Amino acid sequence: MTDENVQNYSEQLKELGIEHQILKHPHLVDAEKVQAFLGDDISGSVPTLIMKAGDKFVAILKRGDTRLDSAKLKKVLGADSLRMANKEEFEEVTGVPVGAARVFNPGLVTVLDKNVFEKEFLNGGTGSFTLTIKYKTEDLKKIPDSLVADITQAVGVDVNRRRRIFAGMRPTGRLHLGNYLGSAKGMLALQNDPKFETIFMVVDLHGITTPYDNTAYQENIKNVMRDYLAVGLDPDKSILTVQSRVPEHIELAYLFSTVTTIAKMTHLPTFKEKVKQYPEHSTMALLNYPVLMAADILVYKGELVPVGIDQEPHIEVTREIARRMNQEYGTDFPEPQRFATKGEYVPSLTGEGKMSKSVEGSYISLTDDLQTITAKLAKTPTDAGGPGEVPKEGPVANLFKFTELYKPERLEYYAGLYGQGKLRYFEMKQELAGAIFADLKPIQEKRNQITDEVVEKVISEGAEKARKIASETVAEVKKKMGLI
Numbered sequence: 001m002t003d004e005n006v007q008n009y010s011e012q013l014k015e016l017g018i019e020h021q022i023l024k025h026p027h028l029v030d031a032e033k034v035q036a037f038l039g040d041d042i043s044g045s046v047p048t049l050i051m052k053a054g055d056k057f058v059a060i061l062k063r064g065d066t067r068l069d070s071a072k073l074k075k076v077l078g079a080d081s082l083r084m085a086n087k088e089e090f091e092e093v094t095g096v097p098v099g100a101a102r103v104f105n106p107g108l109v110t111v112l113d114k115n116v117f118e119k120e121f122l123n124g125g126t127g128s129f130t131l132t133i134k135y136k137t138e139d140l141k142k143i144p145d146s147l148v149a150d151i152t153q154a155v156g157v158d159v160n161r162r163r164r165i166f167a168g169m170r171p172t173g174r175l176h177l178g179n180y181l182g183s184a185k186g187m188l189a190l191q192n193d194p195k196f197e198t199i200f201m202v203v204d205l206h207g208i209t210t211p212y213d214n215t216a217y218q219e220n221i222k223n224v225m226r227d228y229l230a231v232g233l234d235p236d237k238s239i240l241t242v243q244s245r246v247p248e249h250i251e252l253a254y255l256f257s258t259v260t261t262i263a264k265m266t267h268l269p270t271f272k273e274k275v276k277q278y279p280e281h282s283t284m285a286l287l288n289y290p291v292l293m294a295a296d297i298l299v300y301k302g303e304l305v306p307v308g309i310d311q312e313p314h315i316e317v318t319r320e321i322a323r324r325m326n327q328e329y330g331t332d333f334p335e336p337q338r339f340a341t342k343g344e345y346v347p348s349l350t351g352e353g354k355m356s357k358s359v360e361g362s363y364i365s366l367t368d369d370l371q372t373i374t375a376k377l378a379k380t381p382t383d384a385g386g387p388g389e390v391p392k393e394g395p396v397a398n399l400f401k402f403t404e405l406y407k408p409e410r411l412e413y414y415a416g417l418y419g420q421g422k423l424r425y426f427e428m429k430q431e432l433a434g435a436i437f438a439d440l441k442p443i444q445e446k447r448n449q450i451t452d453e454v455v456e457k458v459i460s461e462g463a464e465k466a467r468k469i470a471s472e473t474v475a476e477v478k479k480k481m482g483l484i
């Protein structure tokens with residue numbers, strides 16, 4: 001025997017043209033138990049929430065396995081406050097006990113979450129604890145005063161998911177030992193860590209924001225990619241490609257520029273420095289650099305960015321853009337964080353500062369052979385070789401730093417010799433050159449096997465994978481911005 005109220009309700013549904021079927025079960029209050037009895041789980045249910053948005057009550061229909069995103073719902077309703085109805089309010093508004101709400105509540109606006117329609121049928125309330133109605137979800141759109149919107153958190157967002165990392169490498173030149181030990185090795189560790197999903201790109205579009213040689217550019221880009229492949233970046237583990245092969249970065253950057261002020265960009269220290277360095281090149285592209293970088297990261301909804309402290313202002317801009325977009329258009333961009341990878345400080349061969357591409361004679365290239373490395377080390381300045389304490393800074397300190405990196409077991413021996421004034425730098429440098437070369441040799445051998453075809457294949461296949469993700473984000477943003 002079905003209850004009279006439920007019969008009446010069923011008649012109303014029929015009038016609205018909502019296809020449904022009444023199912024009987026023992027007296028059960030808990031939706032999970034009802035579902036279990038009916039041989040389903042919570043994802044097959046459509047509970048009704050009654051909420052107070054501003055000064056109005058609304059009915060919210062969402063699938064039992066999804067979580068409400070109240071920020072999204074507030075936006076959809078244009079409400080400045082939102083809360084669950086209390087027991088009295090609930091019963092007053094629905095006329096049924098808490099836990100038994102129906103999907104159709106005359107007089108209320110009903111918001112249907114878009115995920116509801118992923119299932120053909122869903123079970124919902126009837127006002128009775130012994131009856132459940134199986135609804136044809138498509139027909140729920142016929143509920144008067146109803147609208148469909150995205151009001152839940154993305155499904156599958158949980159703490160165990162792999163966090164996405166994006167890093168861009170400027171194609172300023174070939175990798176040297178400092179880049180290798182200081183950052184590339186850290187990238188390899190991220191790539192091989194199952195907690196992360198890694199996307200690494202040669203950011204050629206950033207590389208043209210300052211003067212560059214267009215005739216050698218393509219070769220530089222490919223060489224940088226080849227270097228990274230040689231040290232161990234692996235297209236089976238990371239998405240590897242070149243930025244301009246994924247045009248969605250530019251498209252998203254343009255859309256982002258609509259929420260970015262000129263004032264903010266001109267005041268960034270990074271912009272000011274570059275303009276000072278290249279006064280003739282104060283271009284729109286340079287001004288737009290941080291916006292493009294935000295697009296690089298956010299087009300993949302990247303959460304972590306392994307870059308140095310100098311890039312912090314850019315990451316801050318990225319977060320601001322994410323927030324603005326989420327507020328204005330209801331997107332769900334994360335606010336990315338910068339983090340440091342484990343890396344070694346590699347000193348310059350000149351004896352001052354760190355190894356740098358822009359200081360001639362300061363670096364060892366990954367492709368240097370034993371002879372070249374020996375010759376470069378031979379040129380590094382030294383002193384009389386003691387006696388006394390090993391200096392804490394300067395050229396000799398740097399040589400000891402190299403020893404620590406490459407021949408840690410000989411550190412005490414050389415410090416001892418220095419103390420006695422017996423250190424012969426020739427021997428020390430010979431030994432270091434041999435150790436550095438031994439470390440680089442397998443990389444060089446691997447590099448020799450990476451043909452132009454292999455590099456091109458990695459780049460184009462990487463671009464394809466990247467575009468799959470990036471095009472979805474761009475489509476979502478364009479839709480939310482009203483462009484499609």
Ligand code: TRP
Pocket residue numbers: 166167168169170203206292293296297305306307311314
């Ligand atoms: N600006 C970065 C640098 O100079 C390069 C870069 C461009 C980047 N886009 C990025 C780094 C995105 C991390 C994420 O090092």
